[in-house]
Amino acid sequence: MMVAGELALADVKVCVLEKLEATTPYSRALSIHPRTLEMMDLRGLKSELLQIGMPLPTGHFAGLATRLDFAVIDSSSNYSLFIAQSETEKVLEQRAWALGADIRRGIEVLSVTQSADCVEVTASGAGRQMTLTAAYVVGADGAGSMVRKQANIPFNGTDATMTAVQGDVVFKNPPATSVVSSFNEQGMIMIVPVSKGLHRVVFIDPETKTIPKDQPVTLEELRSGMIRMLGEDYGISEPYWMTRFGNATRQAERYREGRLLLAGDAAHIHFPAGGQGMNVGLHEAMNLGWKLAAEVKGWAPEGLLDSYHAERFPVNTALLQNTSVQTLLFGTDFSPATIHLRQMISELLQSPDANYRLASQIAAVDVHYDVREDVSSHQLNGRRLAEIRLHSENGDVFSSYELFREGNYVLLNLSSDESVEEIVRKQQRGRIKNVNAALAEPAKGWDDVHTALVRPDGYIAWAIAGTEIDLYNRIEQGIEQIGKT
Numbered sequence: 001m002m003v004a005g006e007l008a009l010a011d012v013k014v015c016v017l018e019k020l021e022a023t024t025p026y027s028r029a030l031s032i033h034p035r036t037l038e039m040m041d042l043r044g045l046k047s048e049l050l051q052i053g054m055p056l057p058t059g060h061f062a063g064l065a066t067r068l069d070f071a072v073i074d075s076s077s078n079y080s081l082f083i084a085q086s087e088t089e090k091v092l093e094q095r096a097w098a099l100g101a102d103i104r105r106g107i108e109v110l111s112v113t114q115s116a117d118c119v120e121v122t123a124s125g126a127g128r129q130m131t132l133t134a135a136y137v138v139g140a141d142g143a144g145s146m147v148r149k150q151a152n153i154p155f156n157g158t159d160a161t162m163t164a165v166q167g168d169v170v171f172k173n174p175p176a177t178s179v180v181s182s183f184n185e186q187g188m189i190m191i192v193p194v195s196k197g198l199h200r201v202v203f204i205d206p207e208t209k210t211i212p213k214d215q216p217v218t219l220e221e222l223r224s225g226m227i228r229m230l231g232e233d234y235g236i237s238e239p240y241w242m243t244r245f246g247n248a249t250r251q252a253e254r255y256r257e258g259r260l261l262l263a264g265d266a267a268h269i270h271f272p273a274g275g276q277g278m279n280v281g282l283h284e285a286m287n288l289g290w291k292l293a294a295e296v297k298g299w300a301p302e303g304l305l306d307s308y309h310a311e312r313f314p315v316n317t318a319l320l321q322n323t324s325v326q327t328l329l330f331g332t333d334f335s336p337a338t339i340h341l342r343q344m345i346s347e348l349l350q351s352p353d354a355n356y357r358l359a360s361q362i363a364a365v366d367v368h369y370d371v372r373e374d375v376s377s378h379q380l381n382g383r384r385l386a387e388i389r390l391h392s393e394n395g396d397v398f399s400s401y402e403l404f405r406e407g408n409y410v411l412l413n414l415s416s417d418e419s420v421e422e423i424v425r426k427q428q429r430g431r432i433k434n435v436n437a438a439l440a441e442p443a444k445g446w447d448d449v450h451t452a453l454v455r456p457d458g459y460i461a462w463a464i465a466g467t468e469i470d471l472y473n474r475i476e477q478g479i480e481q482i483g484k485t
């Protein structure tokens with residue numbers, strides 16, 4: 001739904017085929033993390049999500065007693081938002097639909113076959129078979145991705161070695177704190193709020209962790225696990241959703257095969273530790289949407305679409321390492337030595353540097369992309385644009401994020417230099433929005449910037465200092481990188 005929304009935003013004709021008749025009612029991903037919130041802010045969706053979810057200033061790493069403090073992150077979204085995935089999906093589907101995406105539910109894709117010019121898709125639904133033709137197909141079809149299999153893209157990694165148990169339930173006597181977490185010789189348990197009146201219990205029980213994930217969970221299993229691990233069941237009742245999930249860890253070898261692309265769980269799966277899966281899928285959608293749109297519209301420079309795999313594959317390799325480490329710390333062994341190891345790491349996490357490092361990873365604000373070798377070096381190059389306040393020539397103060405609603409490149413002409421405007425006018429490159437503004441307040445890394453080009457997904461393509469020798473040629477070359485409209 002996110003890719004569809006991004007493509008529709010760029011005026012690309014897009015059709016979503018989804019086999020479910022309606023959004024799944026189950027919570028699944030419960031937290032939206034800082035970088036995802038920033039991306040939602042770029043597209044004007046954050047306030048809607050804030051109305052539904054519950055902000056929490058922390059996140060967690062392996063359920064350690066010291067929670068990650070997101071407040072230290074340099075971001076206007078330095079917190080997690082607790083919100084059920086079903087709600088997030090509805091917001092994204094509504095947005096894609098409102099932008100003109102043709103969303104067809106109850107349609108199952110049966111095959112995708114690509115030729116030099118197009119992809120032929122066969123599908124069935126509403127009692128009939130159909131064939132559609134598309135320029136490209138994005139397989140955002142989950143862990144068992146049919147698109148990935150049809151594209152013959154290997155899904156390298158390891159099978160599950162253990163499972164965890166989860167239940168969204170009602171507590172007659174809810175815990176006093178919003179998050180409960182414990183690790184002892186009986187197992188690992190976390191309890192978090194899902195929505196009004198509903199809590200999520202998730203645990204790894206050494207006695208049941210070899211049960212395969214397709215075996216149903218019972219209320220009694222949840223209750224007895226809680227009693228053993230916490231000595232308390234909070235009056236558990238009315239299970240809304242109970243499930244078991246494993247730690248299979250795999251990544252697609254390539255995110256692109258000709259006209260077929262992969263995003264989300266179709267491209268990578270891992271134990272849902274630290275609540276990152278849906279978040280990274282949305283980051284991929286932001287990375288891919290504008291590049292695919294540029295390709296379809298014919299203005300993408302050579303290699304732009306391939307940069308999707310080049311940029312995201314290493315990020316997700318690091319993600320799989322991060323979730324594997326967490327699994328090792330909370331799902332492998334419940335001996336006194338592990339309990340002490342966790343206590344030690346927990347103590348270390350009280351150090352601001354350690355907290356900052358892990359919080360930035362989970363929040364995904366540490367992600368940055370390589371920039372072309374021929375751009376002038378600057379500390380902001382390839383980094384995410386943290387929200388900055390700007391003032392226009394007539395004195396209005398506004399957020400840098402407001403400039404990204406239409407999904408264009410944004411050229412921040414911070415000296416309101418007419419020569420820059422002239423370069424933009426002369427070149428007529430790609431979807432570029434020229435903004436003459438100045439910093440309304442100091443912002444980290446920005447004090448020497450004369451002009452900066454920010455990509456549609458909110459990453460800084462390049463920033464150039466006013467002291468740069470050959471300033472205008474540098475800016476001209478930088479704009480030339482964007483394909484011609």
Ligand SMILES: Cc1cc2nc3c(=O)[nH]c(=O)nc-3n(C[C@H](O)[C@H](O)[C@H](O)COP(=O)(O)OP(=O)(O)OC[C@H]3O[C@@H](n4cnc5c(N)ncnc54)[C@H](O)[C@@H]3O)c2cc1C
Binds near residue numbers: 142243264276
């Ligand atoms: C118990 C649990 C807890 C989790 N907690 C978190 C969390 O806290 N934070 C977090 O970020 N992530 C979490 N995740 C992970 C998150 O839910 C997934 O990463 C996310 O759903 C992936 O989204 P996706 O769109 O890539 O795939 P999916 O959500 O699997 O969506 C794929 C869609 O494709 C459709 N489809 C598949 N095949 C076809 C076909 N042939 N034709 C038509 N349609 C098809 C499916 O019906 C489905 O709607 C959790 C997952 C689980 C299971």
